[in-house]
Amino acid sequence: MISKGYTLYKTYTLQYGSVVGIIASRIRFTCVILFTLFLSTISGYAQNKHLTDSLQAMLKTMPEDTNKVEVLRLLFNEYRYSDHEQARIIAQKELSLSLKLKYTLGEASAYRHLGISHxxxxxxxxxxxxxxxxxxxxxxxxxxxxxxxxxxxxxSVYIDLKEWDKAQKNLFKAINIWKPLSDGPEGTSIALSNLGDIYLEQKQYERALKMYEQSLEIAQQLKLSWLIAGTQTSIGNVYIRQQEYTKATNYLTKALVIAEQNHSNSILTQIYYYRSEISLASNQLQNALDQAFKALAFTKKTKSSRWQVKCYKQLAHIFTLQENYKQGVHFQDLYISLNDSLNNVQQALQIEKLQYNYQLEKKDLINQSLLKDKKLKEEEFDRNKTRRRFILGLLLIFIATTVFYRITYKRQKRMNQTMALQQQEIEAQNEEIRSQNDQISIQREDLTKANAALNKLFSIIAHDLRAPFRSIEGTITLFEEELLDAQEMQIVVQKLGAQVHKSSELLDKLLLWSKSQLEGFQVNPKTFDLAEVIFRSTEILELQANQKKISITTQIEPSLKGYADPDMIETILRNLVSNAIKFCKENDTICIRAILKGSHISVSVHDTGQGIDEEVRKKILTPTSFYSTVGTSGEKGTGLGIHLCLEFLALNNGHLHIESIPGEGSIFTFTFPRERSKIHEASIC
Known part of the structure; x- marks a missing residue:
């Protein structure tokens, strides 16, 4: 079967590609030997005496390691076609060394090589x-x-034994294994060709053609010239069997070109033999004779006795038709002699087959005997199990009796232990009470600090709210008594408007804070456009910024949307920008930047104002502290704005971060979710 040749050729090619790389990278040999190995890999010839001698020389100087196993694998491929016994000896050495080194790949390869040799x-x-x-x-x-x-x-072995079902079963296993592999298509093509050989032997020509055509399609996709030529030759043989000689000639002609380019002697043998059959069918006796002699010449190169027998028989038949009886008898004698030898081999193969089937039957009988022994052992095990249960029952009764008598003894002891445990529990409870008292003391201190902070806040509020109203009262008196001229009136009105604006902001913050303390806030999160919120916040504060000649700019990523309560975010932003204006000097700048950071929106207010030192930063971020300082133009505050920002950010799963360098400016950055998250509806009591 040519299919067996396909399998060996594939393995041969893979081994050469891998082993030459190993030798080149791991072993120090002469450049001449390495170059010889490289050339032999490229050429694809299986028999190269110089390469064989080089490999034998390597083995004599190499240490017994995995590299030597790889060289033995190469050497096996050099002998596998020319000297089967020598190939078997090398495979046995490969196995012995691999077992000694516990080299699994080498061991597997050696077993496969021994299978090929046998x-x-x-x-x-x-x-x-x-x-x-x-x-x-x-x-x-x-x-x-x-x-x-x-x-x-x-x-392939089962094909030789003509065990078609077993052959197909194993070939389909090979195909299923190769299908998902990156280098599997080549193997699949080989197995399909082998299946075609089975159907051809069974004279199922259409099924054989189907297998060969599938194999050829894969081989052409992979550009495997040797496999293309072999499969085209097999297709030509099918068409000869079907007496479609034109189609057969076309396929054989294509195969001949490729086989000659690749020096595929075994395929060339078959091509010329099949061309001889076609010429004989067309009564072109001389051409049939020429083709048969060419086929015979290649059989001597491949040492294929099976094809030599075919060629001898074909030549004897053609010479007889030409009435050249002398040559006909000569080739008939050669045919009979070699065919008898092959028949002896075939008989030995049949005996081998019978022995194999006998061994299988023997194994089945052994398995049946083992199953019977197993059943007897299981029955004995069940009997022993019953006895063990009876003994276990008696043992349990004895244990129960012993336990009963010991319970009375241990009961008093257990009561004493219980009392000791109760005493320990009482002591533990006392310790817990002391711990709770300590916690209450800490909470009392925290409440005292909180009350002090509130008192401070109310004193600030009382002063900051009372002062503007006194100014308004004094201004009204001046209006009533008409003590101001028009220019003075305008100046007073402007100052009065600024004071009213500040008082209004203070009242807004106070109302918001009071509401949070009494009723709590209801968070209404939704997706909103951040640019709109920033625009509204800066628009409200534009007049305040213009009074100090401060420029406000924005840097916002396009179409930036967040998920939070937009009113709370606007309040937070307005407070931070207002604080930035408060602590900026004339001609300073404020920049509002908004970017996407992972799953959150980050909004930062950069200013070039007077900055904040580390101690003040800590006070600002303390929830119970209402810390405030005077602005660059004498503006006063209460600390409520930052306090509200912290509360609103907590309700919206956000955070506030402050960076500042005194004298250079500050960066207030807060974050909140970009998408719907676990924003909770909460109330602050």
């Missing part, structure tokens, strides 16, 4: 056994391609 010698049972030993080793190291190769080779 298959060549017609020892089918041993071949299958070696393949079956290789499979679990390849599976252990996840070499799935070679697992499929072993099943494919087992299928």
């Amino acid at each position: 298959a060549h010698k017609g020892k089918s049972v041993q071949a299958i056994e070696y393949y079956l030993k290789a499979i679990p080793l390849y599976e252990k190291i996840h070499e799935s391609f070679f697992v499929g190769a072993c099943f494919n080779n087992i299928g």
Whole structure:
């Protein structure tokens, strides 16, 4: 079967590609030897005496390590076609060294090589056994391609035994393994071609054609010239069987070009033999004779006795038709002699097959005997189990009696232990009470600090609210008594308006804070456009900024949206910008930046004002502190604005961060979610 040749060629190519790399990278040899190895890999010839001698020389000087195993693998491929016995000896050495080194890949490869060697010698049972030993080793190291190769080779052995069902079963296993692999299509193409060989032998020509065509399609996609030529040759053979000689000639002509380019002697043997059959069918006797002689010449190169027999028989038949009886008798004698030898091999193969089937039946009988023994052992186990249960029951009764008598003794002891435990629990409770008292003391101190902060806040509010109203009262008196001229009146009105604005802001903050303390805030989160909120906040504060000649700019990412209560975010932003204006000098700048950071929106207010030192920063971020300082133009505050910002950010899953360098400016940054999150509706009591 040419399919078996396909399998070996694939393995050969893979081994050369990997081992040459190993030798080149790990072993120090002469440049001449390395160059020889490289050339032999490229050329693809299986028999190269110079390469064989070089590999033998390497083995004599190499230490016994995995590199030596790889060289043995190469050497096996040099002998596998020309000297089957020598190939078997090398494979046995490969196995011995791999077992010694515990080199799993080498061990699996050696078993596969021994399977190939025994298959060549017609020892089918041993071949299958070696393949079956290789499979679990390849599976252990996840070499799935070679697992499929072993099943494919087992299928080839069953083809030789004409065990078609078993052959198909193993070939389909190989295909299923190769399908998901990146280098699987080549193996799949080989297995499909082998299936085609099975259907051809069974004279199921349409099914054979289908398999060959699928194999050819894959081979053409992969540009595997040797496989393309072999499959085209097989298709040509099918068409000869169907007496469609024109189609057969077309396929054989295509295959001939490729086979000659690749020096594929075994394929060239078949092509010329099939061309001889076509010429003979067309009664072109001389051309048939020429083609048969060409086929015979290639059989001597490949040492294929099976094809030599075919060629001898074909030549004897053609010479007889030409009435050249002398040559006809000569080739008939050669045919009979070699065919008898092959028949002996075939008979040995049949005996091998019978022995194999006998061994299978013997194994089945052994398995049945083992199953019977297992059943008897299970019955004995059940009887022993019953006895053990009876003994266990008696033991439990004894234990229960012993326990009953010991319970009375231990009861008093347990009561004493219980009383001791109760005493310990009382002491633990006392300790817990002392701990709670300590916590109450800490809470009392916290409340005292909070009350002090509130008292301070109310004193600030009382002063800041009373002062503007006294100014308003004095201004009204001046209006009533008409003590001001028009210019003075305008100045007073402007100052009065500024005071009213500040008082209004203070009242707004006070009302918001009071509401939070009494009723709590209801958070109404939703998705909103951040640019609109920033615009509204800066528009309200534009007049205040213009009075100090402060420019406000914005840097906002396009279409930036967040998920929070937009009114609270606007209040937070307005307070932060108002504070920035308060602590900026004339001609300073304020920049509002908004960017997306992961799952949150980050809004920062940058100013070039007077800045804040570390101690003041800590006081500002303390929830119970209402800290405030005077602005650059004498503006006063209460600390309520930052306090409200902290509360609103907490309700919207946000955070406030302050960075500042005294004399250079400050950056107030707050964050809140970009999308819907676990924003809770909460009340602050």
